[in-house]
Amino acid sequence: MNSYLAVAALVLSVGVMFLLPLVPALAELGRKSDALPLNVVQQNAGDVRHFANGFRAYIKVLEPILEQCLKDGSTASGALPDGVNYIVLGRTDEAAMLAFHPQDANHPLLVLAGTDLIVPSETTFPQDIYARGHFAGGEKNSYRAILGDTSIYLGASTTVLRWVHAVGEFTAGPGCTLYGRLSSDSLIRLHAACSFLRLNAPRIEIGIVNAEAPAHAQFFTGSNTPASPRFLYDGDFEVQAGQVITSDLVIRGKLRIGSGARISGSVKSLEDMAIEDGVSVEGSLISARRMRIGPHCIIHGPVVAERELAIAAGTRCGSVEHPTTVSAPRIEVEEGVVLAGTLWAREQGLVVPSP
Amino acid sequence: MIYFLYAIVFVICVYTGRHYWFTLNRLFGFQRHPYIDIDTADWPPVTVLVAAHNEEKVIANILEALMTVKYPEDKMLVIPVNDRSTDRTREIVDHFVAEFPGRIRPFHRVAGKGGKAAALKDAMASVDTEVILIFDADYIPGAGLIKQLVAPFFDMEVGGVMGRVVPLNAGTNLLTRLLDLERSGGYQVDQQARMNLRLVPQHGGTVAGVRLSALREIGGWNENSLTEDTDLTYRLLLNGWKTVYQNRSECYEEVPEVWPVRIKQIMRWAKGHNQAMMTYGLRLLLGKHRATLRERIDGTLLLGVYAMAPITLLGWTLALGVFYQGVAPLHGVIALLSLTAYAALGNLAAFFEIAAAARLDGTRKRICLLPFLIFGFAVSIFSVSRAAFSQVRDLVTGADFHWDKTERFRRAV
Numbered sequence: 001m002n003s004y005l006a007v008a009a010l011v012l013s014v015g016v017m018f019l020l021p022l023v024p025a026l027a028e029l030g031r032k033s034d035a036l037p038l039n040v041v042q043q044n045a046g047d048v049r050h051f052a053n054g055f056r057a058y059i060k061v062l063e064p065i066l067e068q069c070l071k072d073g074s075t076a077s078g079a080l081p082d083g084v085n086y087i088v089l090g091r092t093d094e095a096a097m098l099a100f101h102p103q104d105a106n107h108p109l110l111v112l113a114g115t116d117l118i119v120p121s122e123t124t125f126p127q128d129i130y131a132r133g134h135f136a137g138g139e140k141n142s143y144r145a146i147l148g149d150t151s152i153y154l155g156a157s158t159t160v161l162r163w164v165h166a167v168g169e170f171t172a173g174p175g176c177t178l179y180g181r182l183s184s185d186s187l188i189r190l191h192a193a194c195s196f197l198r199l200n201a202p203r204i205e206i207g208i209v210n211a212e213a214p215a216h217a218q219f220f221t222g223s224n225t226p227a228s229p230r231f232l233y234d235g236d237f238e239v240q241a242g243q244v245i246t247s248d249l250v251i252r253g254k255l256r257i258g259s260g261a262r263i264s265g266s267v268k269s270l271e272d273m274a275i276e277d278g279v280s281v282e283g284s285l286i287s288a289r290r291m292r293i294g295p296h297c298i299i300h301g302p303v304v305a306e307r308e309l310a311i312a313a314g315t316r317c318g319s320v321e322h323p324t325t326v327s328a329p330r331i332e333v334e335e336g337v338v339l340a341g342t343l344w345a346r347e348q349g350l351v352v353p354s355p
Numbered sequence: 356m357i358y359f360l361y362a363i364v365f366v367i368c369v370y371t372g373r374h375y376w377f378t379l380n381r382l383f384g385f386q387r388h389p390y391i392d393i394d395t396a397d398w399p400p401v402t403v404l405v406a407a408h409n410e411e412k413v414i415a416n417i418l419e420a421l422m423t424v425k426y427p428e429d430k431m432l433v434i435p436v437n438d439r440s441t442d443r444t445r446e447i448v449d450h451f452v453a454e455f456p457g458r459i460r461p462f463h464r465v466a467g468k469g470g471k472a473a474a475l476k477d478a479m480a481s482v483d484t485e486v487i488l489i490f491d492a493d494y495i496p497g498a499g500l501i502k503q504l505v506a507p508f509f510d511m512e513v514g515g516v517m518g519r520v521v522p523l524n525a526g527t528n529l530l531t532r533l534l535d536l537e538r539s540g541g542y543q544v545d546q547q548a549r550m551n552l553r554l555v556p557q558h559g560g561t562v563a564g565v566r567l568s569a570l571r572e573i574g575g576w577n578e579n580s581l582t583e584d585t586d587l588t589y590r591l592l593l594n595g596w597k598t599v600y601q602n603r604s605e606c607y608e609e610v611p612e613v614w615p616v617r618i619k620q621i622m623r624w625a626k627g628h629n630q631a632m633m634t635y636g637l638r639l640l641l642g643k644h645r646a647t648l649r650e651r652i653d654g655t656l657l658l659g660v661y662a663m664a665p666i667t668l669l670g671w672t673l674a675l676g677v678f679y680q681g682v683a684p685l686h687g688v689i690a691l692l693s694l695t696a697y698a699a700l701g702n703l704a705a706f707f708e709i710a711a712a713a714r715l716d717g718t719r720k721r722i723c724l725l726p727f728l729i730f731g732f733a734v735s736i737f738s739v740s741r742a743a744f745s746q747v748r749d750l751v752t753g754a755d756f757h758w759d760k761t762e763r764f765r766r767a768v
Contacts, residue, residue: 021726030729032374034720035526038539040605046394046499200395230511231570232595234645248511250595266511284509286389302509306389318395327392341395 007009022339048183048200048342051148052165055128062088062112066132077109084127086110089117121155133336135166139173145180151295156191170201194336196349200342201319206351208334230265241276248283255287259294266301273305277312291328311337311355357677361526363670370538373656374705377548380713381479387551391603393506399429400484401505406437406471409437410492412441412763413609417492419450422458434481435492439466439472472583473561476576485568491561492706493609493763503604504564506526514596515567516586519603520670527612532724533731534610534617538718539711547602554584554653555592556600559586561608569596583628589635592654594644612764618738620761625661625742633656664739729767 007062012112015146028034065076070278076088087109104176110127111117117131121138128145129135139155144162146152154160163181164170170184174191182188183194184201192207230248237251240256247267250256255269261278266283267273273287277294285291293304296314300327303309303317309328311317315335318324323341331345334354343349396485403421407414412655414435418443421433435448445463452459458675470693475489486508507513518543527537549556560583570576573590580586588598639646639657706725748754765767 024723028720029529030722032526034718035532037523037525037535037607038521038605040521040607040714041497041499048394052545162519230646250512266509268510268512270512276592283511286510286512289390300397302393302506304389304393304510306387322397322399323395325393325395342357342392344392344394 001111022257048198049165050183051145051181052183055130055145055147059112059130062086066112067115080110084110086112086127089113089115091115099185113118134168190351192351192353196343196345196351197347198342200237200346202323202340203343204339204343206333206337207354208337209336209338236271237269297333300324302326308332310334317341356673357497358680360673360677362672363666363673366666367577367663367670370656370660374545374708377545377552378708378711380551381544381547381715382550384551385410386496386623388601388603389509390599391551391601393509394502396506396509398430398502398505399486399508400430400432401426401486401501402482402484403431403433403487403488403490403501404475404478404482405433405490405492406438406474407435407439407444407448407492407650408471408474409440409444409763410444410763411440411447412449414444415451416495417490418448418459420495420497421490421501422451422455423498424496425498426505428458431458431501432484432564434462434478434640435459436474436478437461437463438471438578439464439469462697468578470578470581472533472576472580472582472586473578475583476578479575482567483565483574484712484731486564487567487570488564489561490606491608492562493575494520495607496562497606500562500606503601504562507599507601508564508566510599512597513564513592513599514591515558515598516564517556517559517598517600518746519543519546519600519602519605520559520562520608521605522610523607524612527764529724529727530617530731531610531612531613532721533727535726536709536713536721536724537731538610539712540705542600543602544708546600548745549653550602553647553649554651555588555650555657556598557657558591558598560587562604562606568594569594572596574688580627581623581630582697585628586634589639589658590633591653593635593639593642609763610722611761613655613762614734616762617735619724621735621738622742622745623662625739626746628658629743629746632662661739662743664736665735665743668740 006223007141025086046076051304052263065088066305069076069088072098073091075090077086078084085108086243091110104180108126111125111129113131113133118136119125119138119141122140126144128147130147132149134150134226135152137143137154137158140157142157142159145166145303146160148166150349152164152166152170154172154176156173159177161179166184168184169187169189170182171179171189172178172191172194175193178194178196181198182196185207186201186315187203188199189205190196225287230250232250234252236253238256239261243258244264247262249263249267251269253269254271255267255273257275257279260278263281267281268286270288272289273285273291275293275297278296279294280298282300285299286305287305289306290308292310293299293312293315295312297319299315300322305328307328307353308330309326310332310337311334313334316338317326318340320340325342326342327342329345331343333348333349334352336354405417418433418435424500437444444573448461452461460481462481464474464477467473467477486505488501505514507516522531522535522538522540524531526532548554548676563584565587569591573594576583577586591598596759611620636655636658639658640651646654709728710722710725
């Protein structure tokens, strides 16, 4: 081959190899098909009631129909502009009638009840439900989402797929599987063997709880600002039983807090953290691995475990005046625990029986 | 000379391996977001400092956004740090102060040393809250951002917090689109991987927070630093405080829209970073302090990212030199140098990091622009090298560092 031709061929082939990847690049630069800024959540601040609020806005269009049904004591049905079929129940007996439907049914309707609503067992509701009155669900039901303006009760072994919000109290019977967000403006009560992901309420009761405060754990009185600078320790550490610590603790190892100890600051451990019974902590509890909180403890601040968290019966986290967050990928909570604020298990939360 | 070349290739390979490690961790590893679920708490009082030097085009946007965030009003005070502005910044700030009485306390600085760190240092006299958040004036925080940035401070090991920066003007032109990709790789992959692996996430000085007691412990803001964020990261680390990165705490920013502004920006970053490398590098790696071994290694590598540009240029020069001198180095070395150099250049996230970030962000088409990064790379390698050489020159001549403010492109409100 002619040497000039060879050089030209080389230059050409290298040029093509260089330019080829630029073809789709130039096309995208001209078309700007993916040039918008990344979608950053600006307004939704992660509010647990986001979907419930959205649903309330969505069904606002049906409010006149609901009022009319309530006035007439009638039932109405139809389709929303997006094609979703709905049924509006205006009479107590109409609402209660759902209880007489054959079991194992599937109700593909958006249900709006102006009164109390009782739904039968072993029924699937693939559309959202709104109840202005009390809502009571039978056992082994499956719901997509429920918005209740008063209280909501779910029968044993119920499954919720997306969210529930109750303006009043929310109670889940034993063995419920509660995916998504569960919120109440007053109280959430979960019974044995319920599984959950994200709960938020001024008060969350797990199982049957003792109304009295834990026997030996006490809050500090006065300011919760630690008196001393933080105590930083490299290695495993143990706080002795009954010891009073007036600083923040940062332990770069395993941490054990003996029973009855009182800590006025926050506590962090880089390894597992074990807290024995009757401990009180004014600040936060954070473990970079697993955390076990013993019985009858009082924790004032946020509780975060990066791997697993177990909370024993009789423990209180947060208070109505000072709600807090308890969070870990996997959480096991014994019956008898009371929390105020958010209980958030990213992977799985489970109510376990107290020994 | 040949051994020097081998050493350069080795260092470049180390950086390449580090970037691959980060990318694989981000794609397949355990992801740490320990504080993001804290949505209910007894929120502490917080001061939000907004650094502003001639920011009439953007200051109204951030103050407006801060007045609508979801944080207890009685626990949040905004302090616009108006640093010797000669435009309408003061007038705009004062207008907001009148409109939101008690929620904004202006700090009008009329004299003193130039630079953000010096301005923040002076403003600290007005701060008495344990948690301080810092924003540059061109940022637009979302409603939930303040709580997200405050949440990590419930952890008493945390001294600094950094959120994710997302360009708002991404689609303006080729430069902004390249910077958008670069930011994506840098935050979505690089920073989050360092968080996952308990290495050294870097404080960015904006969309960020610092604990007052930690700041006091380390001696406050360093007004002699060109990049107060890098300086802060290392002083916190050396004193037993962690900086954590919150990938889901995203905030819009404005990136440079013209190359000269970009070049000035990256040169300032490079100089500041190199300054921190000279100040803390040896002490971090070999000194007696509380950083872990992996933090020492990663922190040192992070300090060296901008030094990699002149080192890579030197490597290329040496490779050409030995080739024309007829020296035959190990055959693969030159090829390895070519292959890894592009993947090693520090803050300018490597192309595979950017590809992984685009996938994680769920964007599809913008990845087509990846080949154009070669141009951004070329500009950066020479700009960063130029910054390094001028820094050496300044060191010899004793010249002072000069602070260049980044020009804004938004239309003034």
